[in-house]
Amino acid sequence: MALSARHVEIFIAIMRAGSLTEAARQLHISQPAVTKSLQHAEQRLGYPLFQRLGGRLQPTPEAKALFKAAQDVEHSLQRLNQLGLRMAALEHGMLEIMAPPALAQELLPIQISQFQQNYPQLQIQLNVQQNADIANHIAQGEAELGIVHFPTDAPELAMESLGNSSIVALIRQEHPLASSDVLTRDQLINAPVIWCSGNTWWAQLMARELPGLKREKCQNQVNYFAVACRMATQGLGIALVDRYSIPYLLPSDCKVLPVVPEIHVSLGIIYRRYQALSQPAKLFIKALRKTMFSD
């Protein structure tokens, strides 16, 4: 018959306290309960752990030998439970996020800093990949969460909407089109739009929503939203980007104008469907949805 963890716990307390009475005090149980547990343990082992001598206890050599092993048990259980608690409080764990450059540069640092204020010990890994590659990487387990535009629908992946974003225009104030408070789609078609990237969602979106806008007519072409915005602030044209990709700090001589009718962009979060989400991931999604749906 084997000893239980409770036997071990009580045995250790007796060894440390040196008496049943004191051990009981430290364990917050009655002294007869300690007697019983010890007797039970000794009966299971088949030999005494303590010599009863004049109302006092003297550990046998066997008890001394078992004590070290018992402490190992105690420590391993403590480590397990400490880890369990730390993970509950998100003091231990890793939040792996993969996002395209634009979101990794503007949206996520803000979201992450907010999230990390609540869980200051949580490790966070933010991995930048091209939007089109993220689904594959997530499917291969390289990160737990992917934040994407136009989420793909691979069967391996689950997708949750983070609400609809929209395209806004970043433009210098001196530009003639900057005089109004909004920009119409028609105005944009012949405006000096900075063309973003080749075969990403942006080009598809433009083809659908602004079919009159042709790549050939755009003087400046880049493949990063951040660069497009930077070019716009230098007066090199109008950047048409997701509103979450607008730089946090803009020069005062720049404006951000909404487009009418609005051009919607789906923002979504993807993860492996058959892989349970970690606690940090769940909470981060929750936090993301809350802030993004509320504004």
Add this chain to the structure above:
Amino acid sequence: MALSARHVEIFIAIMRAGSLTEAARQLHISQPAVTKSLQHAEQRLGYPLFQRLGGRLQPTPEAKALFKAAQDVEHSLQRLNQLGLRMAALEHGMLEIMAPPALAQELLPIQISQFQQNYPQLQIQLNVQQNADIANHIAQGEAELGIVHFPTDAPELAMESLGNSSIVALIRQEHPLASSDVLTRDQLINAPVIWCSGNTWWAQLMARELPGLKREKCQNQVNYFAVACRMATQGLGIALVDRYSIPYLLPSDCKVLPVVPEIHVSLGIIYRRYQALSQPAKLFIKALRKTMFSD
């Protein structure tokens, strides 16, 4: 709230088996019991350990992280209980015996070999010290058991009798005194006895039991019984030694004669009174008493 060892045990079984049903089978408990334990564990932790997905379980990242720590708990408990069992079977442990040369050379090898047949894995340390020093060494914890003649009565030490031995005479057959079957005390007083040692129990015993025998009259003097016996077999005199100190193998031209009236020698075992005996020590004492009282 912390997880119990039982929670850990069941959690590990689920992780290994991959399903509650199979885990229950391996644990020899019902499947609902496994469900309950898992639910309880998850409730205590505050987060799920498995994702229920189409009737199957998928471990969460938290479960995977806890699994390693859980295995540590399992292993440490296994080690503890294995050690406990091994000590019960005397497969682990050390029997430390201290004895004077004569007993260490003749009596104890026989006793130990007999004892070790029952407990072939038990480690045994046989330490030789002069009889007069053994009590001190035992009191200082240098060995657990001391086998001595004329046991001392230090308050720190407990003493148990191993029965009475007696002095016998080792003598060559051609010696005139060897013609009878016994030797009387009177015969010995003027015989060529080999004087053993200076201030040990032997000299005290002789002074009491054979007061006529004087050291000055003895031609040959040694301080080891074994040497005395060897000298006797070479015809250098009569060795008067404890019967347990007679060599196991004797030349055929030698005889061992009892002394009449018998000269008793107390043989005893000593150990620290306030230090509980180890299981091997207890059993060795028991075995010693049994064989020594039975012959």
Add this chain to the structure above:
DNA sequence: GGATCTTACGTCATCCGTAAGAATA
């Protein structure tokens, strides 16, 4: 229908506390 997990309910073991007893200093 066969597999799995979950819920419900009753039983039993065991762990614990209170109270009294025994031994020791």
Add this chain to the structure above:
DNA sequence: TATTCTTACGGATGACGTAAGATCC
């Protein structure tokens, strides 16, 4: 007498099993 361990008894928690229900393939 004060302290400690042991024994005895009774209660409550909890772990388990059986049976039935829900869900998925």
